[in-house]
Amino acid sequence: MTVQEHTEPGGWRVFHATGRAPQVSPALPEPPPWRRFRGGPLQPAPPDDPEAAERRLGPGEITPQLAQDEIDTVNAALLLRRPLLVTGPPGVGKSTLAYVIARELGLGRVLEWNVVSRTTLRDGLYSHDAMGRAQAIAAWQAGLRDAAPPDSEHSDAQLPPALGEFITLGPLGTALLPYDRPRVLLVDELDKSDIDLPNDLLHVLENGSYDVPELVRDAAGVARVHTDDPGGYAVVHDGRVECREFPIVVITSNGEREFPAAFRRRCLPLEMRVPTREQLLAMVEGHLGMRPQGTEELVDLFVQRVQAGGTHSLDQLLNAVHMTTAGGFQGDGHGVRLVEMLLRDLAKGR
Numbered sequence: 001m002t003v004q005e006h007t008e009p010g011g012w013r014v015f016h017a018t019g020r021a022p023q024v025s026p027a028l029p030e031p032p033p034w035r036r037f038r039g040g041p042l043q044p045a046p047p048d049d050p051e052a053a054e055r056r057l058g059p060g061e062i063t064p065q066l067a068q069d070e071i072d073t074v075n076a077a078l079l080l081r082r083p084l085l086v087t088g089p090p091g092v093g094k095s096t097l098a099y100v101i102a103r104e105l106g107l108g109r110v111l112e113w114n115v116v117s118r119t120t121l122r123d124g125l126y127s128h129d130a131m132g133r134a135q136a137i138a139a140w141q142a143g144l145r146d147a148a149p150p151d152s153e154h155s156d157a158q159l160p161p162a163l164g165e166f167i168t169l170g171p172l173g174t175a176l177l178p179y180d181r182p183r184v185l186l187v188d189e190l191d192k193s194d195i196d197l198p199n200d201l202l203h204v205l206e207n208g209s210y211d212v213p214e215l216v217r218d219a220a221g222v223a224r225v226h227t228d229d230p231g232g233y234a235v236v237h238d239g240r241v242e243c244r245e246f247p248i249v250v251i252t253s254n255g256e257r258e259f260p261a262a263f264r265r266r267c268l269p270l271e272m273r274v275p276t277r278e279q280l281l282a283m284v285e286g287h288l289g290m291r292p293q294g295t296e297e298l299v300d301l302f303v304q305r306v307q308a309g310g311t312h313s314l315d316q317l318l319n320a321v322h323m324t325t326a327g328g329f330q331g332d333g334h335g336v337r338l339v340e341m342l343l344r345d346l347a348k349g350r
Contacts, residue, residue, distance in 0.1 A: 013075045018104055019062035025106030028078060028182070031246070035081035037208045039178030039242030046108035046183060047229055053110075056099040058287035065093055065275055074101065077268045083187075083205060083249035085264065088272035090254050090346065091313025097272070098186040098250040107248070111185045111228055113171035115193045121200040124172030124187075126225075128214050136161040164223030164236070167212060174228040176208060178244035191253040198263040205266050208243040215239030275314070277303050283314065284321050292325040302343060311347035 014026045066074070074097075077084045086094045102110045113124050140160050169177070175185040190198065204210055215223050216239030223236050251267065253259075275283065280299045285291045302317045320342040324335075 012079050013072070015071065015074050015078060015101060015104060017066045017071050017074075017100060019057055019100045021103050022106050025181070028105075028245075031079070031081045035246055037178075037243045037246060039176075039209070039244045041178065041235060041237070042244060043177045043179050043234055045181070046179065047232070049109040053099050053103050056096050057103065058283075059289060062100060062283075062286055065272070065279055067273075070270055070272070073268055073270045078248065080268070081182075081246040083251050083267045084270050085259070085267035086250060086252045086270045086272060087255055089274060090311060091315065092272045092274055093314065094252040094272055095186055095188050095250070098184050098248075101248055101250070102184040107181060107184050109229060111171040111175050111183055111247075112188060113185065114188045115190050115197070117192055117194060119193050119197060121172075121197060121204070124170045125204070125210055126167055126169045126173045126212055129166040129168070133161060133163065133166040136166075162223065163214060163218050163220065164225045167215065167223065168226040169228060169234065169241075171228045172204065173210065173241065174232070174234075175247035175249070176204070176210065176241055176243045177227070177234050178242065180244065182243075182245040183247045185247045185249045187249060187251040189254060190251050191256040191259075195257075198259050202262055202266065205249070208246050210241055212236065212239045212241070274306055280314075280317065284318060287318055288322065292321060294324055295321055298324065298339075298343075305343060305345065310345035312343065313346065316343050316346075 012029050014028060074084065076082075084097075086097060088094055098110050102108065137160060140158070144158060171185060172187075175183040177183075212225075215225075215236055218239065221238055223239075224233055225236055226232065227234050277299060280302065281291065281295065284295055284299070298317065298320050302312060302320075306312050320339055323342060324339065
């Protein structure tokens with residue numbers, strides 16, 4: 001494998017895990033014929049969210065955490081327009097990968113779908129505020145009665161509330177809108193979902209489209225709906241949404257249960273490893289902008305506990321380093337117990 005293979009224009013590798021924002025967003029390779037979609041009308045480019053990216057990645061350069069074979073897996077998912085199923089211990093940066101991809105490829109705000117045991121497919125696609133619409137229609141009817149005499153020619157001049165104003169597309173539904181470049185969708189902790197959700201996702205992940213039944217039945221034909229982006233709107237025709245570019249879907253799992261074979265067949269697997277000591281030191285420096293005195297000792301303690309089989313998160317290490325460098329903090333007595341609490345084994349429930 002030569003350097004030219006990694007850098008030549010138009011090559012299939014467009015992601016290099018640097019996390020650096022590009023001056024010009026790189027073009028993605030063409031999808032295979034069976035992963036091309038024709039959705040429309042084309043939506044405007046999504047907003048950016050640099051504050052969210054900085055919270056996830058830190059203000060400085062990110063530390064490379066993926067090996068070359070893992071970077072190739074990400075690039076394969078980009079080329080084949082298939083979701084990534086990212087596994088690994090809690091706190092190793094699985095969800096952060098979505099933000100690295102979005103920033104490095106210049107794809108704008110990451111759409112987050114945080115899954116819990118009660119989550120359904122519709123939660124990710126859209127919501128319909130039926131109660132709000134019923135109240136708005138009642139208020140509209142009352143306004144008509146109060147504003148015009150019964151036989152007035154203008155009694156029906158005011159239009160009723162549009163159905164689209166009470167439809168909000170969820171993260172998955174927004175990601176499948178027809179954008180010129182793919183959106184990045186983070187489906188976080190899918191293994192916590194109801195057993196049916198992965199199977200329910202199969203049709204959407206395969207076809208890149210879905211229907212909003214309320215809009216399908218609406219006589220208007222065209223609806224302007226809210227999206228998951230703050231203040232965002234989209235136009236939907238005949239109640240059907242189909243992508244133009246299949247989104248970059250990063251699905252994370254902590255391995256609490258297995259997924260059906262049909263679901264796994266549609267995803268590319270990526271197992272993230274625990275960062276090394278050198279990577280942890282660089283991550284702390286990247287997030288805090290410095291390497292405070294005593295960082296090495298805390299990183300060594302953190303690594304020892306991880307190697308002993310405990311469940312720990314990078315957030316714990318960052319909290320401990322930041323706490324011990326706060327003004328007036330004493331690293332003995334009560335301070336030692338506080339550090340122990342911050343670096344506790346999360347698997348023990350306290």
